[in-house]
Amino acid sequence: MTALLSVQSVSKRFRGLLAVDQVSVDVPEGAIFAVIGPNGAGKTTLFNLIAGAMAPSDGAIAFAGTRIDGMTADAVCRRGLARTFQLVRPFPALSVEDNVVVGALLHRRDVGAARDHAQSLLRRLDLFDKRGQPASTLTLPDRKRLEVARALATGPRLLLLDEVMAGLRPTETDRMVATLQTLNRETGLTIVLIEHVMRAVMALASRVLVLDHGTAIAEGAPDAVVRDPAVVQSYLGQSQFETGMA
Protein backbone atom coordinates (compact mmCIF):
# COMPACT_ATOMS: atom_id res chain seq x y z
CA MET A 1 0.00 0.00 0.00
CA THR A 2 1.37 3.40 -0.91
CA ALA A 3 1.38 6.16 1.65
CA LEU A 4 -1.09 9.05 1.42
CA LEU A 5 1.67 11.44 2.39
CA SER A 6 5.25 10.64 1.53
CA VAL A 7 8.11 12.90 2.61
CA GLN A 8 11.48 11.92 1.15
CA SER A 9 14.77 13.31 2.51
CA VAL A 10 13.37 16.80 2.76
CA SER A 11 15.63 19.61 3.94
CA LYS A 12 15.06 23.28 4.61
CA ARG A 13 17.88 25.71 5.03
CA PHE A 14 17.48 29.26 6.34
CA ARG A 15 20.82 30.81 5.40
CA GLY A 16 23.22 29.10 7.80
CA LEU A 17 20.59 27.22 9.78
CA LEU A 18 19.50 23.77 8.68
CA ALA A 19 16.00 23.75 10.17
CA VAL A 20 14.98 20.43 8.64
CA ASP A 21 17.69 17.96 7.72
CA GLN A 22 16.87 15.07 5.37
CA VAL A 23 13.65 14.01 7.05
CA SER A 24 11.75 11.11 5.50
CA VAL A 25 8.38 9.88 6.64
CA ASP A 26 5.44 7.95 5.17
CA VAL A 27 1.92 8.45 6.49
CA PRO A 28 -0.57 5.76 5.41
CA GLU A 29 -4.17 6.70 4.66
CA GLY A 30 -6.36 6.65 7.76
CA ALA A 31 -3.51 6.92 10.24
CA ILE A 32 -3.14 9.32 13.14
CA PHE A 33 0.48 10.31 13.14
CA ALA A 34 2.23 12.49 15.72
CA VAL A 35 5.36 14.61 15.35
CA ILE A 36 7.05 15.43 18.65
CA GLY A 37 10.30 17.02 19.71
CA PRO A 38 11.73 19.92 21.70
CA ASN A 39 11.16 23.56 20.76
CA GLY A 40 13.13 24.52 17.69
CA ALA A 41 13.38 20.92 16.46
CA GLY A 42 11.88 21.89 13.09
CA LYS A 43 8.37 20.51 13.54
CA THR A 44 6.51 23.58 12.36
CA THR A 45 8.99 24.09 9.52
CA LEU A 46 8.29 20.54 8.38
CA PHE A 47 4.55 21.37 8.45
CA ASN A 48 5.15 24.55 6.47
CA LEU A 49 7.01 22.54 3.83
CA ILE A 50 4.23 19.97 3.56
CA ALA A 51 1.44 22.58 3.51
CA GLY A 52 3.10 24.69 0.83
CA ALA A 53 3.77 27.71 3.03
CA MET A 54 7.41 27.38 1.95
CA ALA A 55 9.28 25.25 -0.58
CA PRO A 56 11.87 22.72 0.62
CA SER A 57 15.53 23.35 -0.22
CA ASP A 58 15.92 19.69 -1.06
CA GLY A 59 13.91 16.49 -1.22
CA ALA A 60 10.43 15.56 -2.41
CA ILE A 61 6.93 15.55 -0.93
CA ALA A 62 4.12 13.54 -2.49
CA PHE A 63 0.46 13.61 -1.52
CA ALA A 64 -1.96 11.03 -2.92
CA GLY A 65 0.60 10.11 -5.53
CA THR A 66 1.35 13.64 -6.77
CA ARG A 67 4.36 15.79 -6.07
CA ILE A 68 3.25 18.80 -4.03
CA ASP A 69 6.55 20.33 -2.94
CA GLY A 70 6.82 23.81 -4.39
CA MET A 71 3.05 24.14 -4.83
CA THR A 72 1.35 27.16 -3.27
CA ALA A 73 -0.50 26.72 0.03
CA ASP A 74 -3.91 27.20 -1.60
CA ALA A 75 -3.19 24.61 -4.30
CA VAL A 76 -2.13 22.11 -1.63
CA CYS A 77 -5.33 22.77 0.32
CA ARG A 78 -7.48 22.30 -2.79
CA ARG A 79 -5.88 18.87 -3.24
CA GLY A 80 -7.18 17.84 0.18
CA LEU A 81 -4.41 18.69 2.62
CA ALA A 82 -5.55 21.25 5.21
CA ARG A 83 -3.63 22.74 8.13
CA THR A 84 -4.06 24.71 11.31
CA PHE A 85 -1.62 27.32 12.59
CA GLN A 86 0.27 27.03 15.84
CA LEU A 87 -0.20 30.77 16.32
CA VAL A 88 -3.89 30.79 15.48
CA ARG A 89 -5.05 32.90 12.54
CA PRO A 90 -8.83 33.28 12.59
CA PHE A 91 -10.50 35.93 10.39
CA PRO A 92 -10.99 38.28 13.34
CA ALA A 93 -13.85 40.51 12.17
CA LEU A 94 -15.88 37.64 10.73
CA SER A 95 -18.28 35.70 12.92
CA VAL A 96 -17.25 32.26 14.14
CA GLU A 97 -19.71 30.73 11.69
CA ASP A 98 -18.51 32.81 8.73
CA ASN A 99 -14.93 31.72 9.46
CA VAL A 100 -15.99 28.13 8.89
CA VAL A 101 -18.27 29.04 5.96
CA VAL A 102 -15.18 30.38 4.14
CA GLY A 103 -13.58 26.95 4.43
CA ALA A 104 -16.79 25.15 3.46
CA LEU A 105 -17.12 27.26 0.30
CA LEU A 106 -13.92 25.81 -1.12
CA HIS A 107 -15.73 22.86 -2.66
CA ARG A 108 -19.26 24.30 -2.54
CA ARG A 109 -20.78 26.99 -4.73
CA ASP A 110 -23.87 27.59 -2.65
CA VAL A 111 -23.51 29.74 0.47
CA GLY A 112 -26.55 28.12 2.09
CA ALA A 113 -25.11 24.62 1.71
CA ALA A 114 -21.75 25.85 3.03
CA ARG A 115 -23.53 27.35 6.05
CA ASP A 116 -25.29 24.06 6.80
CA HIS A 117 -21.99 22.20 6.64
CA ALA A 118 -20.26 24.83 8.79
CA GLN A 119 -22.96 24.51 11.44
CA SER A 120 -22.57 20.75 11.64
CA LEU A 121 -18.81 21.20 12.17
CA LEU A 122 -19.37 23.90 14.79
CA ARG A 123 -21.62 21.48 16.70
CA ARG A 124 -18.91 18.84 16.56
CA LEU A 125 -16.32 21.24 17.97
CA ASP A 126 -18.55 22.74 20.68
CA LEU A 127 -18.61 26.17 19.05
CA PHE A 128 -22.23 26.20 17.88
CA ASP A 129 -23.44 28.42 20.72
CA LYS A 130 -20.75 30.99 19.92
CA ARG A 131 -21.32 30.96 16.15
CA GLY A 132 -22.71 34.51 16.02
CA GLN A 133 -19.89 36.34 17.77
CA PRO A 134 -16.83 37.76 16.04
CA ALA A 135 -13.87 35.38 16.05
CA SER A 136 -11.78 38.07 17.74
CA THR A 137 -13.82 37.68 20.92
CA LEU A 138 -13.03 33.97 21.38
CA THR A 139 -10.71 32.64 24.07
CA LEU A 140 -7.53 30.91 22.93
CA PRO A 141 -8.85 27.34 23.36
CA ASP A 142 -11.94 28.30 21.34
CA ARG A 143 -9.76 29.84 18.63
CA LYS A 144 -7.82 26.59 18.44
CA ARG A 145 -11.08 24.71 17.95
CA LEU A 146 -12.11 27.25 15.33
CA GLU A 147 -8.87 26.60 13.45
CA VAL A 148 -9.72 22.90 13.39
CA ALA A 149 -13.29 23.57 12.27
CA ARG A 150 -12.20 25.85 9.43
CA ALA A 151 -9.57 23.39 8.23
CA LEU A 152 -12.08 20.51 8.39
CA ALA A 153 -14.59 22.57 6.43
CA THR A 154 -12.33 22.50 3.38
CA GLY A 155 -13.02 18.75 3.22
CA PRO A 156 -9.47 17.45 3.59
CA ARG A 157 -8.22 13.88 3.21
CA LEU A 158 -5.34 14.79 5.49
CA LEU A 159 -5.35 17.27 8.34
CA LEU A 160 -2.17 18.87 9.71
CA LEU A 161 -2.72 20.03 13.30
CA ASP A 162 -0.06 22.27 14.81
CA GLU A 163 -0.36 22.15 18.61
CA VAL A 164 -4.12 22.38 18.84
CA MET A 165 -4.10 21.04 22.42
CA ALA A 166 -1.72 23.67 23.79
CA GLY A 167 -3.46 25.78 26.42
CA LEU A 168 -6.40 23.42 26.75
CA ARG A 169 -7.41 22.09 30.16
CA PRO A 170 -7.16 18.30 30.62
CA THR A 171 -10.92 17.82 30.19
CA GLU A 172 -10.85 19.96 27.04
CA THR A 173 -7.90 17.96 25.75
CA ASP A 174 -9.87 14.76 26.25
CA ARG A 175 -12.79 16.22 24.33
CA MET A 176 -10.55 17.25 21.45
CA VAL A 177 -8.95 13.79 21.44
CA ALA A 178 -12.39 12.19 21.32
CA THR A 179 -13.50 14.50 18.50
CA LEU A 180 -10.43 13.72 16.41
CA GLN A 181 -10.79 9.99 17.05
CA THR A 182 -14.41 10.10 15.96
CA LEU A 183 -13.53 11.99 12.78
CA ASN A 184 -10.78 9.54 12.01
CA ARG A 185 -13.00 6.54 12.62
CA GLU A 186 -16.12 7.83 10.87
CA THR A 187 -14.62 9.55 7.85
CA GLY A 188 -11.26 7.88 7.49
CA LEU A 189 -9.58 11.26 7.84
CA THR A 190 -5.80 11.01 8.08
CA ILE A 191 -4.34 13.23 10.81
CA VAL A 192 -0.77 14.40 11.33
CA LEU A 193 -0.32 16.37 14.51
CA ILE A 194 2.48 18.29 16.19
CA GLU A 195 1.87 18.03 19.88
CA HIS A 196 3.60 18.66 23.18
CA VAL A 197 0.74 17.32 25.26
CA MET A 198 1.91 13.70 25.64
CA ARG A 199 -1.43 12.72 27.13
CA ALA A 200 -2.99 13.47 23.75
CA VAL A 201 -0.18 11.92 21.74
CA MET A 202 -0.35 8.64 23.64
CA ALA A 203 -4.15 8.51 23.36
CA LEU A 204 -4.34 9.37 19.67
CA ALA A 205 -1.31 8.45 17.67
CA SER A 206 -0.73 5.12 16.03
CA ARG A 207 2.78 6.21 15.10
CA VAL A 208 5.18 8.89 16.31
CA LEU A 209 8.06 10.72 14.64
CA VAL A 210 10.58 12.43 16.91
CA LEU A 211 12.53 15.40 15.59
CA ASP A 212 15.56 17.00 17.23
CA HIS A 213 17.70 19.72 15.68
CA GLY A 214 16.00 19.16 12.36
CA THR A 215 16.70 15.44 12.11
CA ALA A 216 14.47 12.45 12.73
CA ILE A 217 15.91 10.66 15.77
CA ALA A 218 13.20 8.04 16.15
CA GLU A 219 10.03 6.74 14.57
CA GLY A 220 7.65 4.03 15.67
CA ALA A 221 4.73 3.09 17.88
CA PRO A 222 4.19 5.54 20.78
CA ASP A 223 5.03 3.02 23.50
CA ALA A 224 8.33 2.12 21.89
CA VAL A 225 9.30 5.68 21.04
CA VAL A 226 8.89 7.01 24.57
CA ARG A 227 11.27 4.33 25.85
CA ASP A 228 13.91 5.11 23.23
CA PRO A 229 16.96 6.42 25.16
CA ALA A 230 17.74 9.07 22.54
CA VAL A 231 14.19 10.43 22.75
CA VAL A 232 14.21 10.43 26.53
CA GLN A 233 17.47 12.30 26.60
CA SER A 234 16.65 14.93 24.00
CA TYR A 235 13.02 15.60 24.68
CA LEU A 236 11.09 13.85 27.38
CA GLY A 237 13.63 14.05 30.15
CA GLN A 238 14.39 11.49 32.80
CA SER A 239 11.88 12.60 35.42
CA GLN A 240 8.98 12.62 33.03
CA PHE A 241 9.93 9.14 31.90
CA GLU A 242 10.03 7.87 35.45
CA THR A 243 6.66 9.33 36.41
CA GLY A 244 5.14 7.71 33.36
CA MET A 245 4.09 10.63 31.16
CA ALA A 246 2.38 13.46 32.95
Next chain:
Amino acid sequence: MIARLSGGLSARALALLVMLGIVLLFAPLFANDYLLTVLILILYFAYVGQAWNIMMGFAGQLSLGHALYVGLGAYVAAFLFTRYGVAPWLGLLAAIPVAVAGSAVIGFLAFRFGVAGVYFAILTIAFAEFARIGFDHLDIVNASAGLFLPVAQYAHNDLWRLRGDPAMFYYVILAATVVAFVLSRLLLTSRIGYFWRAIREDEVAARAAGIDTFRYKMYAVMVSAAVTAFAGVFYAFYYNNLFPEQVFNISRSIEIILGPIIGGIGTLFGPILGAFVLTGLAEALNDTMLHFGFDLPGAKQVFYGICLLIVVLALPNGIWPWLARRLGIAEGAQ
Protein backbone atom coordinates in the same frame (compact mmCIF):
# COMPACT_ATOMS: atom_id res chain seq x y z
CA MET B 1 -33.67 37.00 -6.21
CA ILE B 2 -35.89 39.41 -4.26
CA ALA B 3 -35.69 37.16 -1.23
CA ARG B 4 -31.91 37.09 -1.46
CA LEU B 5 -31.80 40.87 -1.72
CA SER B 6 -34.06 41.51 1.24
CA GLY B 7 -32.90 38.51 3.26
CA GLY B 8 -31.10 39.48 6.45
CA LEU B 9 -32.66 42.93 6.52
CA SER B 10 -34.93 43.66 9.45
CA ALA B 11 -38.39 45.13 8.88
CA ARG B 12 -37.09 48.35 10.37
CA ALA B 13 -34.19 48.55 7.93
CA LEU B 14 -36.53 47.82 5.02
CA ALA B 15 -38.91 50.57 6.14
CA LEU B 16 -36.03 53.03 6.35
CA LEU B 17 -34.82 52.02 2.90
CA VAL B 18 -38.27 52.46 1.37
CA MET B 19 -38.67 55.89 2.99
CA LEU B 20 -35.25 57.02 1.77
CA GLY B 21 -36.11 55.71 -1.68
CA ILE B 22 -39.36 57.69 -1.83
CA VAL B 23 -37.67 60.93 -0.70
CA LEU B 24 -34.92 60.54 -3.29
CA LEU B 25 -37.36 59.56 -6.01
CA PHE B 26 -39.44 62.71 -5.65
CA ALA B 27 -36.63 65.09 -4.70
CA PRO B 28 -36.43 66.82 -8.14
CA LEU B 29 -40.08 67.91 -7.76
CA PHE B 30 -39.23 69.97 -4.68
CA ALA B 31 -35.57 70.80 -5.02
CA ASN B 32 -34.34 73.99 -6.68
CA ASP B 33 -31.48 73.87 -9.19
CA TYR B 34 -28.83 74.40 -6.55
CA LEU B 35 -30.11 71.67 -4.26
CA LEU B 36 -30.41 69.33 -7.22
CA THR B 37 -26.78 69.98 -8.13
CA VAL B 38 -25.74 69.16 -4.58
CA LEU B 39 -27.82 65.96 -4.63
CA ILE B 40 -26.18 64.90 -7.88
CA LEU B 41 -22.77 65.49 -6.34
CA ILE B 42 -23.74 63.50 -3.24
CA LEU B 43 -25.04 60.58 -5.31
CA TYR B 44 -21.95 60.69 -7.51
CA PHE B 45 -19.75 60.26 -4.44
CA ALA B 46 -22.11 57.63 -3.02
CA TYR B 47 -21.75 55.69 -6.28
CA VAL B 48 -18.02 55.96 -6.70
CA GLY B 49 -17.47 55.40 -2.96
CA GLN B 50 -19.30 52.09 -3.27
CA ALA B 51 -17.10 51.17 -6.21
CA TRP B 52 -13.96 51.86 -4.19
CA ASN B 53 -15.45 50.02 -1.21
CA ILE B 54 -15.63 46.78 -3.22
CA MET B 55 -11.86 46.77 -3.49
CA MET B 56 -10.85 48.16 -0.10
CA GLY B 57 -13.84 47.46 2.12
CA PHE B 58 -14.52 43.94 0.88
CA ALA B 59 -11.13 42.65 -0.27
CA GLY B 60 -8.81 44.87 1.78
CA GLN B 61 -6.81 46.28 -1.14
CA LEU B 62 -6.17 49.98 -0.60
CA SER B 63 -6.39 52.07 -3.76
CA LEU B 64 -5.39 55.71 -3.57
CA GLY B 65 -5.59 56.10 -7.33
CA HIS B 66 -9.22 55.52 -8.21
CA ALA B 67 -9.23 58.77 -10.22
CA LEU B 68 -7.45 56.64 -12.82
CA TYR B 69 -10.56 54.57 -13.54
CA VAL B 70 -12.84 57.61 -13.43
CA GLY B 71 -10.53 59.37 -15.88
CA LEU B 72 -10.16 56.40 -18.22
CA GLY B 73 -13.91 55.88 -18.31
CA ALA B 74 -14.52 59.57 -18.87
CA TYR B 75 -11.96 59.97 -21.62
CA VAL B 76 -12.90 56.84 -23.55
CA ALA B 77 -16.62 57.67 -23.64
CA ALA B 78 -16.09 61.38 -24.29
CA PHE B 79 -13.59 60.68 -27.06
CA LEU B 80 -15.90 58.20 -28.80
CA PHE B 81 -18.78 60.67 -28.49
CA THR B 82 -17.01 63.80 -29.73
CA ARG B 83 -15.05 62.04 -32.46
CA TYR B 84 -17.49 59.41 -33.73
CA GLY B 85 -20.81 60.38 -32.15
CA VAL B 86 -20.96 57.11 -30.19
CA ALA B 87 -23.64 57.31 -27.50
CA PRO B 88 -22.30 57.10 -23.91
CA TRP B 89 -24.11 53.84 -23.16
CA LEU B 90 -22.28 52.25 -26.06
CA GLY B 91 -19.14 54.12 -25.09
CA LEU B 92 -19.46 52.44 -21.71
CA LEU B 93 -18.87 49.12 -23.46
CA ALA B 94 -15.42 50.41 -24.39
CA ALA B 95 -14.81 52.46 -21.25
CA ILE B 96 -15.29 49.51 -18.91
CA PRO B 97 -12.78 47.20 -20.66
CA VAL B 98 -10.20 49.99 -20.79
CA ALA B 99 -10.54 50.71 -17.05
CA VAL B 100 -10.55 46.98 -16.26
CA ALA B 101 -7.41 46.50 -18.35
CA GLY B 102 -5.71 49.33 -16.45
CA SER B 103 -6.66 47.77 -13.12
CA ALA B 104 -5.53 44.34 -14.31
CA VAL B 105 -2.06 45.69 -15.12
CA ILE B 106 -1.74 47.26 -11.67
CA GLY B 107 -3.17 44.18 -9.95
CA PHE B 108 -0.97 41.77 -11.86
CA LEU B 109 2.21 43.71 -11.15
CA ALA B 110 1.37 44.10 -7.48
CA PHE B 111 -0.02 40.68 -6.67
CA ARG B 112 2.43 38.68 -8.75
CA PHE B 113 5.42 40.38 -7.19
CA GLY B 114 4.11 40.53 -3.65
CA VAL B 115 3.54 44.30 -3.50
CA ALA B 116 1.06 44.78 -0.66
CA GLY B 117 -0.28 47.26 1.85
CA VAL B 118 1.23 50.74 1.70
CA TYR B 119 3.38 49.82 -1.29
CA PHE B 120 0.34 48.68 -3.23
CA ALA B 121 -1.38 51.98 -2.42
CA ILE B 122 1.65 53.88 -3.70
CA LEU B 123 1.56 51.84 -6.92
CA THR B 124 -2.06 52.87 -7.49
CA ILE B 125 -1.09 56.53 -7.00
CA ALA B 126 1.80 56.09 -9.43
CA PHE B 127 -0.44 54.77 -12.21
CA ALA B 128 -2.95 57.58 -11.75
CA GLU B 129 -0.07 60.03 -12.01
CA PHE B 130 1.26 58.28 -15.14
CA ALA B 131 -2.17 58.73 -16.68
CA ARG B 132 -2.37 62.39 -15.64
CA ILE B 133 0.96 63.20 -17.21
CA GLY B 134 0.39 60.92 -20.19
CA PHE B 135 -3.02 62.39 -21.08
CA ASP B 136 -1.54 65.86 -20.64
CA HIS B 137 0.56 65.08 -23.70
CA LEU B 138 -1.91 62.94 -25.63
CA ASP B 139 -2.86 65.05 -28.65
CA ILE B 140 -5.67 62.76 -29.79
CA VAL B 141 -7.67 63.93 -26.74
CA ASN B 142 -6.41 67.55 -26.97
CA ALA B 143 -3.70 67.01 -24.35
CA SER B 144 -3.70 69.69 -21.65
CA ALA B 145 -6.11 71.90 -23.62
CA GLY B 146 -8.90 69.56 -22.54
CA LEU B 147 -11.71 67.67 -24.19
CA PHE B 148 -15.08 69.42 -24.53
CA LEU B 149 -18.47 67.93 -25.17
CA PRO B 150 -21.10 69.95 -27.02
CA VAL B 151 -23.08 71.76 -24.34
CA ALA B 152 -26.39 70.17 -23.50
CA GLN B 153 -29.59 71.21 -25.23
CA TYR B 154 -32.10 71.70 -22.44
CA ALA B 155 -35.06 71.72 -24.85
CA HIS B 156 -35.59 68.00 -24.42
CA ASN B 157 -33.90 65.21 -22.54
CA ASP B 158 -32.00 62.68 -24.61
CA LEU B 159 -31.33 59.86 -22.21
CA TRP B 160 -29.58 57.74 -24.83
CA ARG B 161 -27.04 60.47 -25.57
CA LEU B 162 -27.05 61.80 -21.99
CA ARG B 163 -27.91 65.31 -23.10
CA GLY B 164 -30.47 67.00 -20.89
CA ASP B 165 -31.33 68.93 -17.77
CA PRO B 166 -30.03 68.26 -14.23
CA ALA B 167 -33.14 66.27 -13.30
CA MET B 168 -32.25 63.68 -15.94
CA PHE B 169 -28.68 63.42 -14.64
CA TYR B 170 -30.09 63.16 -11.13
CA TYR B 171 -32.19 60.13 -12.03
CA VAL B 172 -29.32 58.51 -13.92
CA ILE B 173 -26.92 58.75 -10.98
CA LEU B 174 -29.68 57.77 -8.52
CA ALA B 175 -30.35 54.62 -10.53
CA ALA B 176 -26.62 53.91 -10.75
CA THR B 177 -26.25 54.29 -6.98
CA VAL B 178 -29.09 51.82 -6.42
CA VAL B 179 -27.55 49.37 -8.91
CA ALA B 180 -24.16 49.69 -7.20
CA PHE B 181 -25.80 49.04 -3.83
CA VAL B 182 -27.61 45.94 -5.06
CA LEU B 183 -24.44 44.69 -6.75
CA SER B 184 -22.38 45.28 -3.59
CA ARG B 185 -24.89 43.37 -1.52
CA LEU B 186 -25.00 40.45 -3.96
CA LEU B 187 -21.20 40.31 -4.08
CA LEU B 188 -20.76 40.55 -0.33
CA THR B 189 -23.20 37.75 0.45
CA SER B 190 -21.95 35.41 -2.26
CA ARG B 191 -19.00 33.03 -2.41
CA ILE B 192 -16.68 35.68 -3.83
CA GLY B 193 -17.62 38.07 -1.02
CA TYR B 194 -16.69 35.50 1.61
CA PHE B 195 -13.34 34.88 -0.07
CA TRP B 196 -12.69 38.62 -0.35
CA ARG B 197 -13.38 39.17 3.33
CA ALA B 198 -11.17 36.21 4.26
CA ILE B 199 -8.32 37.78 2.24
CA ARG B 200 -8.98 41.16 3.87
CA GLU B 201 -8.84 39.62 7.34
CA ASP B 202 -5.79 37.39 6.93
CA GLU B 203 -4.29 36.56 3.57
CA VAL B 204 -2.06 33.73 4.84
CA ALA B 205 -5.01 32.04 6.54
CA ALA B 206 -7.10 32.58 3.40
CA ARG B 207 -4.51 30.71 1.33
CA ALA B 208 -4.40 27.93 3.89
CA ALA B 209 -8.18 27.63 3.45
CA GLY B 210 -7.58 26.94 -0.23
CA ILE B 211 -8.40 30.38 -1.64
CA ASP B 212 -6.43 31.37 -4.74
CA THR B 213 -5.70 34.82 -3.34
CA PHE B 214 -4.08 36.13 -6.52
CA ARG B 215 -7.17 35.37 -8.55
CA TYR B 216 -9.66 36.80 -6.08
CA LYS B 217 -7.63 39.97 -5.52
CA MET B 218 -7.55 40.41 -9.30
CA TYR B 219 -11.35 40.03 -9.39
CA ALA B 220 -11.67 42.70 -6.69
CA VAL B 221 -9.62 45.35 -8.49
CA MET B 222 -11.24 44.55 -11.85
CA VAL B 223 -14.83 44.66 -10.58
CA SER B 224 -14.08 47.87 -8.69
CA ALA B 225 -12.52 49.47 -11.79
CA ALA B 226 -15.44 48.40 -13.98
CA VAL B 227 -17.98 49.95 -11.60
CA THR B 228 -15.86 53.09 -11.29
CA ALA B 229 -15.62 53.48 -15.08
CA PHE B 230 -19.32 54.34 -15.28
CA ALA B 231 -18.73 57.18 -12.81
CA GLY B 232 -16.21 58.52 -15.32
CA VAL B 233 -18.70 58.36 -18.17
CA PHE B 234 -21.24 60.19 -16.03
CA TYR B 235 -18.65 62.78 -15.01
CA ALA B 236 -17.73 63.51 -18.64
CA PHE B 237 -21.31 63.96 -19.82
CA TYR B 238 -22.44 65.91 -16.77
CA TYR B 239 -19.58 68.41 -16.69
CA ASN B 240 -18.98 68.44 -20.46
CA ASN B 241 -15.26 69.08 -20.08
CA LEU B 242 -12.24 67.00 -19.21
CA PHE B 243 -8.76 68.14 -18.25
CA PRO B 244 -6.11 65.56 -17.35
CA GLU B 245 -4.85 67.84 -14.61
CA GLN B 246 -8.29 67.73 -12.97
CA VAL B 247 -9.71 64.28 -13.71
CA PHE B 248 -6.62 62.27 -12.81
CA ASN B 249 -5.56 64.51 -9.95
CA ILE B 250 -4.73 62.76 -6.70
CA SER B 251 -7.16 65.03 -4.85
CA ARG B 252 -9.95 63.38 -6.91
CA SER B 253 -8.77 59.98 -5.68
CA ILE B 254 -8.76 61.23 -2.10
CA GLU B 255 -12.28 62.70 -2.41
CA ILE B 256 -13.55 59.31 -3.56
CA ILE B 257 -12.36 57.52 -0.43
CA LEU B 258 -13.42 60.10 2.20
CA GLY B 259 -17.10 59.10 2.05
CA PRO B 260 -16.52 55.38 2.69
CA ILE B 261 -14.00 56.12 5.45
CA ILE B 262 -16.40 58.43 7.25
CA GLY B 263 -19.45 56.25 6.59
CA GLY B 264 -17.78 52.93 7.37
CA ILE B 265 -15.34 50.94 5.23
CA GLY B 266 -16.56 47.49 4.29
CA THR B 267 -20.20 48.21 5.12
CA LEU B 268 -22.96 48.46 2.52
CA PHE B 269 -24.50 51.75 3.67
CA GLY B 270 -21.28 53.38 4.82
CA PRO B 271 -20.19 54.87 1.47
CA ILE B 272 -23.71 56.23 0.83
CA LEU B 273 -24.08 57.70 4.31
CA GLY B 274 -20.56 59.12 4.14
CA ALA B 275 -21.34 60.89 0.87
CA PHE B 276 -24.47 62.47 2.31
CA VAL B 277 -22.75 63.58 5.50
CA LEU B 278 -19.58 64.86 3.90
CA THR B 279 -20.80 66.46 0.68
CA GLY B 280 -24.10 67.53 2.19
CA LEU B 281 -22.55 69.27 5.18
CA ALA B 282 -19.71 70.78 3.15
CA GLU B 283 -22.15 72.32 0.68
CA ALA B 284 -24.40 73.54 3.49
CA LEU B 285 -21.38 75.12 5.15
CA ASN B 286 -20.31 76.76 1.91
CA ASP B 287 -23.79 78.09 1.29
CA THR B 288 -24.15 79.44 4.82
CA MET B 289 -20.78 81.18 4.63
CA LEU B 290 -21.66 82.77 1.30
CA HIS B 291 -24.93 83.88 2.77
CA PHE B 292 -23.06 85.82 5.44
CA GLY B 293 -20.65 87.25 2.92
CA PHE B 294 -17.63 84.98 3.47
CA ASP B 295 -16.03 83.58 0.35
CA LEU B 296 -13.22 81.36 1.54
CA PRO B 297 -11.79 79.01 -1.06
CA GLY B 298 -10.42 75.92 0.62
CA ALA B 299 -12.94 76.02 3.46
CA LYS B 300 -14.40 72.78 2.12
CA GLN B 301 -11.05 71.00 2.38
CA VAL B 302 -10.59 72.22 5.93
CA PHE B 303 -14.07 70.98 6.71
CA TYR B 304 -13.26 67.55 5.21
CA GLY B 305 -10.18 67.43 7.39
CA ILE B 306 -12.14 68.21 10.54
CA CYS B 307 -14.81 65.60 9.68
CA LEU B 308 -12.15 62.98 9.09
CA LEU B 309 -10.43 63.84 12.36
CA ILE B 310 -13.64 63.57 14.37
CA VAL B 311 -14.67 60.28 12.81
CA VAL B 312 -11.24 58.68 13.08
CA LEU B 313 -11.00 59.64 16.76
CA ALA B 314 -14.57 59.03 17.88
CA LEU B 315 -15.87 56.35 15.50
CA PRO B 316 -12.90 54.57 13.93
CA ASN B 317 -15.21 52.09 12.20
CA GLY B 318 -17.22 54.91 10.63
CA ILE B 319 -20.60 56.43 11.31
CA TRP B 320 -22.77 53.67 9.86
CA PRO B 321 -21.90 50.80 12.27
CA TRP B 322 -22.59 53.18 15.15
CA LEU B 323 -25.80 54.51 13.61
CA ALA B 324 -27.01 51.01 12.75
CA ARG B 325 -26.64 50.03 16.40
CA ARG B 326 -28.49 53.17 17.54
CA LEU B 327 -31.32 52.47 15.08
CA GLY B 328 -31.43 48.87 16.19
CA ILE B 329 -30.74 47.46 12.76
CA ALA B 330 -27.85 45.14 12.11
CA GLU B 331 -26.48 45.20 8.60
CA GLY B 332 -27.15 41.80 7.06
CA ALA B 333 -23.77 40.58 5.99
CA GLN B 334 -21.56 42.70 8.15
